[in-house]
Amino acid sequence: MTTTDPAAEPAPQPTGQPGTQTLIRGLRVLEALTAQDRPIGVGELSRILELPKSTVQRLLRTLEQEGWAQTSNGAVTRWQLSPRLLTLARRDTLSKSLREVAKPHLVALAARTGETIHFSVLDRDVQLVLIDRVDSIHPVRTFNAIGATTALHTSCGGKAVLAMLPPAKAEEILARPLEKVMPNTSVDPQHLMHQVLEARERGYAVNISENRANVCAVGAAVADSSGHPIAAVAISMPDIRFDPARVPEWGAWVSETARAITDALAH
Template structure:
């Protein structure tokens, strides 16, 4: 018995077969990118005005190809994969940032002995890790390249917020904020206080607010206009975190961030 012919790929008006599927897949990626949290199929279906079955099929294809993945939630929700964010490392801006930043990141790593994270700002929504200098210690912190972090949960994010206009910070903190860890603050007033502190000091602190047992001190990198575009952080296990050294570490990351900012403007 001869197998039935496969169903032809849908096509957009005036386009080639498969164009509509591609466009819909890109719309799904855009919708996932616009969220700062995992999203369910039903919500995506409503956002995109597409049948659930179509959205589910597109998500499975994106998952199969490594562009989307399910979260660890009990209820199945979808998010972008680290692979997609890692791809951003190949673009000209990220490559230029890394090239300029790396000598300064290595110097900070040698000085501190701890893990150094360098992240770029993604649409005032989150930070994406594009470079890392590993700690010299056998027990160290680790984040994969392409990992994302919400602005309110990290020292780098708060340092970035400290460089944004006050009204913009209020808008960002008015969004629904996820309590990632017991130490994560989701109170806009408390977070604004932390942002104002970071603005005054030139660096921000994270004490197990994003990951259990991980502390960090970070500062923001700005472009020629003074807008934050990236951040550098010293990250360490809480067993090596010493509150008395925070001003010292803060001065180091602040100096490093300013050196990168200066190098970018040359």
């Protein structure tokens, strides 16, 4: 008679548990969004996944709430992956195309300034996610890892993005609880709104050690075809090379780069 060691047998896998089923369906939604080269509607996703529209809609809202999916800008609601997924994988086709379009402009700006250039995408209306970087030529330079996130109120890119939004929307975002990341970080909505309006007028925003110690930056926002901000370019440098007298010059350069990327995305 043959005997079997119970310890060698695989443990029975739970089937049909509500939590497991929801997780599997949520992952299938993410896979379907990843496979698309464009934002997709609930009805089409429902057909692809062979799930009821109400179920797909509920899963999408949960993914949106947790920061893994987002709606695109447009009259009709369509869904796409959130840039937050770049912290786990680099398969977001929208961000890939953004990087490809932006890269030559980022390289040119880095050559012009000699400083580190950061390119970040807007994740919902909460934060920026760094998706590309061109390093400075200097031995002492700033560094931020790809996938790093930055709150909008603490960065020049975030303030530039806020400046491109309708003032009421920017005020709504700044009315939320804001974290004081550094001693220089402002969490006063009125003061921040003044900076946002100043950035709107100038076309660029400035960050002086508001997100990280001894790091300064000048940034501008990139828009989509509808004029909605989707990304930001920043010239980042250690404070030992930050010269307030050069801010208008850097601002003009980074604004020019952001406009060039915006124009390139439209073609």
